[in-house]
Amino acid sequence: MLSLIISRGVQGIGGGGLMAIAFVIIGDVVPPRERGRYVGLITSVFAVGSVVGPLMGGFFVEQLSWRWIFFINIPIGLVALIITSRALRMPVLRLDRKVDYLGAALLTGSVTCLILFLSWSSKEYGWGSAISVVLAIAAALQAVGFVQWEKRASEPIMPLHLFRIDVLRVTIPLVTFAGVIIYGANAFIPLYLQAITGFSPTNSGLLLVPIMVGVTLMSVSTGRRMAVTGKYKHWPIFGAASLSIGMVLLSQMSRSGLGLTSALIGMFCVGVGIGSIMPTATLATQNAVEWSDLGVASSVITFFRTLGGVVGLAAFGSLLNSHVAGKIDEKYLQAPRQIKNLEEPLRSDVLRVLGDGITSLYAVAIPIAIVVLIIAIRLPERPLRKTSGMQESNAAE
16 A cells, blocks of 8 residues: 555656646747647547546456556556657756755645545544644644745745736636536546446446536637637636536436436536636636746646645545445445445435435535636636747747
């Protein structure tokens, strides 16, 4: 387990860098007015990967071994490395920079303590236990220390002047709260599908296709429309409204009698929300900052989107554990397909408790989606610039 945790940490370092640098490269070579097309394409590819990944994972678990979930990334990573090494040709400007190690350590420590607090408090230790209190205090103190240090650091990892830009004061909470829903609540859709329908992990992965369709459709179409009109404000509003509708439908999966139909339509609405909000927030952020801040601003958006996701996943997981604790055997959370083999009335009781627990997560997500909508309405509209980062850099020189 220790080896797995360390390896996943190393993987996260690489993955976090790749997610941010992809948008930075686009910002360097493509003007904001045209950038929506390419940001939308990257988002749609991400959507395809988010469906193909669970689908392949389900196949490997059923047919081979869970270790293949990690082995398969080796050839894929090598192919990506070869392609980028040969095709990505950009001018390199080498500068002497200082790494903000203390800021990175404080930020990482604060986020880690927060996630552990949310993950452990509801099940292992309790919200009022000594370790939970210590984790909460440690997270808060390190967060305060991080802010104070960033004010003094010569080259801060997260420059605080970015938070004074009106667009970023909206896009940062927008992607954070949207991330809570998108990455947090949606992680439990496969669990619901496997438990209630009895589908295999592979087939439950196929049922995530509506999310992929919604993301691909909206990310590509919004990018094209922004390139034509030069306007972006209404897309996050539309996406937040669709996200709210999706949460309502998903919260009724076990109550409406529609079951799978409600889940599929709800997932499509969530996909539409993702495809409308995330690419637009990235584009609006890059358009609002100077070229010198393009990289760090893109990284900040990626960080807060991911932060919202991991906090949401931990929080919703805690809520689900609290709901089912003492009512059903926890092994059914790990192996939901075993439920279909139970005798009645135990099978119906387990399905009812688990179904109500999962759908209650989406009921909790509804007010969060409304908050996302309110934030999206406040997004300032700025004209999309027609020069790329490299062009601005050359002009400055």
